[in-house]
Amino acid sequence: MSGSGHLWCCLVVLVPVLFALSSTSHAGYPPLTLDYYASSCPTAVEIVRKEMECAVLSDPRNAALIIQLHFHDCFVQGCDGSVLLDDTISIHSEKSAPTNSHSLGGFRIIDRIKNILESECPGIVSCADILTVAARDATLLVGGPYWDVPLGRKDSKTASYKLARTNLPTANENLGSIITKFLTQGLSVTDMVALAGAHTVGLAQCKNFRSRIYGDFEATAGNGPIAEAHLSNLRSVCPPLEGTGDENLAPMDYVTPYLFDNTFYHLLLEGEGLLSSDQEMYSSILAAQTKEVVKRYAADPIAFFEQFSESMVKLGNITTPESFIEGEVRKNCRFINT
Structure with missing residues (x-):
């Protein structure tokens, strides 16, 4: 990590995230607690x-x-580790859903952590909790903010291929539809814009930005030399013909691709968002509310960090009754216990 990355780490540790201390799961179910x-x-x-x-x-x-x-x-089903389950006779894995297929990674990292914890504390720490803590630590390690993670989730005994197809936002989805998907999860428009900021360290597959770079990218980004050079590079990575280079990767923040900062929002202001769904938050005719949030986070990185932390706690607290009533602590994150 660069020196600037270390500087960000030093700064953000000082930002208190006190609201996380009182976060719980849905009313009527066991609360998630920091000392679980x-x-x-x-x-x-x-x-x-x-x-x-x-x-x-x-x-x-x-x-x-x-x-x-x-x-x-x-x-999909709340934060219950269901995305980690492999295909079996009785489970149609969420990994094979179109939005997830060939685009998710990190499974072996979670497997490794789980194996160590099973040696240290057999049958105690859920895969869902491991993934939630790991996401916080991943953010911090690339320069993002810290937040306290309430714990006590259970692992689902089921997966939902169907919900993975319908619940997850897609790269070319319109703004209104994506907002609806977030609201359905109990997340606000502000949460949506803040959580999209994670794309500051994300990579996208060619199949998810092809229509953007051969569509309206020039219209939103203009024809300045920097934008033109960036577009030329993107087109060299992603050929126009569908099915050609579909899994080739490009950073969603090409300026500081491995540093968690607010550059993503600056790129939206410049019309250079890589995904249509991201750029719509600033350029869509429906973006009256989201445009102002994008401008605020571009101007104030601390405001972005604070809201991202709060929104990640809210995201991590999405639960369902089934996850507490019927859930378990899996011994292997890929398979339910037998």
Whole structure:
């Protein structure tokens, strides 16, 4: 990580995230608490942190993979580790849904953390909790903010391929539809814009930005030399013919691709958002509310960090009755216990 990345880490640790202390799951179900593993597995959070440090130091791209994996988990059946389940006779894995297929990663990192925790504290720490803590640590390790993570989630015994197809936002989806998907999860428009800021360290596949770079990119970005050079580079990565280079990657923030900062929002102001769904937050005729939020986060990185932290706590607290009543602590994150 660059020197500036370390500077950001030093700064953001000083930002208190006190609201997380009172966060709980839905009313009527066991509350998520900060000290959930204090007696049963006191080293749990430290183990996750150390393994994430190794993973991100070995490849900074792992940070974005874990953050994305957590998001895709929580939008389907709540934060219950269902996205981690492999296909079996009785389970149609969420991994194979179109929005997830060939685009999710980080599974082996979670497997490794789980194996260590099973040796240290057998049957205690859920895969859902591991993923939630890992997403926080991934953010911090690339320069983003810290927040306290309430714990106590259970692992689902089911997955939902169907909900993975319908609940998750897609790269070319219109703004109104994406807002509806967030509101359905109990997340506000402000949460949506803040959580999209995670794209500051994310990579996108060619198939998800092809229509953008051969469509309205020039109209929103203009024809300045920097924008033209960037567009030329994107087109060299992503050929126009569908099915050609579909899985080729490009950073959603090409300025500081491995540093968690607010550059993503500056790119939206310049009309250079890589995904149509991102650029719509600033350029769409429906973007009256989201445009102002984008401008605020571009101008004030601390405001972005504070809201991102708060929104990630809200995201991590999405639960369903089934996850508490019927859930378990999996021994292997890929399969339910037998």
